[in-house]
Amino acid sequence: MSNQGKLYLVPTPIGMNSIISEAVKAIVCETRHFIVESEKESRRFLKQCGYDLKNNYPDFYIVNEHNANDSFVEYLNPIKLGLNMVLMSDAGIPCVADPGSKIVKLCHQKLIDIIPMQGSSSILMALMASGLNGQQFNFHGYLPSEKGQRIDSLKKLQNEILKHGNSHIFIETPYRNNAMFQDILSNVTSSINLCIALNIEGENQLIKTQSISQWQKSSLVLEKEPAIFILGK
């Protein structure tokens, strides 16, 4: 299938301290067709890469929660015509806690070459800096938003940790961060460790791990900032 273009998977900055590699800039600047989470954020990223938006007119194909059920087959037409495409999300690694995996799956089915580019994931940066078990871990995305179900989920994670010692990673929409934090403090047994990672690679980055009983003594109030929670041993 050598006449087909390739799909590049391009990580985008997760905070103002993120670095965009020269390799990513080069791929982005020579690409015309982008599959993206949102056009606005993507244009901003293209500018950061030095893309000449005045003289080149990139095409954006949107993949996000609003059209997650579409088939997207026609998005790959440029690749069929021999052109390379870039897949990226608004921040971080596409397809991981972000849209895009359906596109990549299609590419596997159509024997299109997929090239993942190097970049940072806030999930793994939080995990490596947590001091918790990085040999076995589970990423859950969002826990249920309904309070009773959320507490049930937290209790299940607690029992898993006591039994197996895995780390359990989850995220929350920023305006619910503090409610989640309080539910953890009220429902998870005091010996378990909690890592809170706020604003990874951003201003005021905070990554702090201590036991639930230590957190209960702290006066931290989680503001509406990007947060990653890790429970573990």
Place this chain on the structure above:
Amino acid sequence: MSNQGKLYLVPTPIGMNSIISEAVKAIVCETRHFIVESEKESRRFLKQCGYDLKNNYPDFYIVNEHNANDSFVEYLNPIKLGLNMVLMSDAGIPCVADPGSKIVKLCHQKLIDIIPMQGSSSILMALMASGLNGQQFNFHGYLPSEKGQRIDSLKKLQNEILKHGNSHIFIETPYRNNAMFQDILSNVTSSINLCIALNIEGENQLIKTQSISQWQKSSLVLEKEPAIFILGK
């Protein structure tokens, strides 16, 4: 605790195509005390960073599977004296499928600042390029090496996937890759998808996802290369 040094978590190249960022080079070249998985690989990495090994004499403190039960408290003496230290593993992200988390945990206990640096993880690069579920995933490290137990584990993962749709990621020591591959093909139901990611960021990188029934028709033999396996929907 502003008189203490900081601990930098530094990712190292996972393949010959990995890029070392200028930020990582700068931190490495101004550091004297390194907590590492092996001295030999670390010296090679320092050279790649432009470290002046002829005129500077870095100290290496070893953390690996052979001394995993040590307390390591004394390793942090340079930090107590106000010096920064670097923690790194032989390849990839320290603490994630690699040694180091015990050191980081100690730093949390001693209120030492921990700075994770940007770099690539072969686990997440494989996951993003797999086309499989990146919203919920479990990393297992190694499955049991004993055949009966390994098959039990694979059956459990299969049932988890059919029930919850999570992706399940695991690794294998290179000389057992092909035995693992054959056990997957013989024991996991045909509708489940398997991604095999070989030599991420290395020469002959291969990332291929297809159903077990499609893999059963392939003639791929896994050589003794770094491999990541992902089972999912």
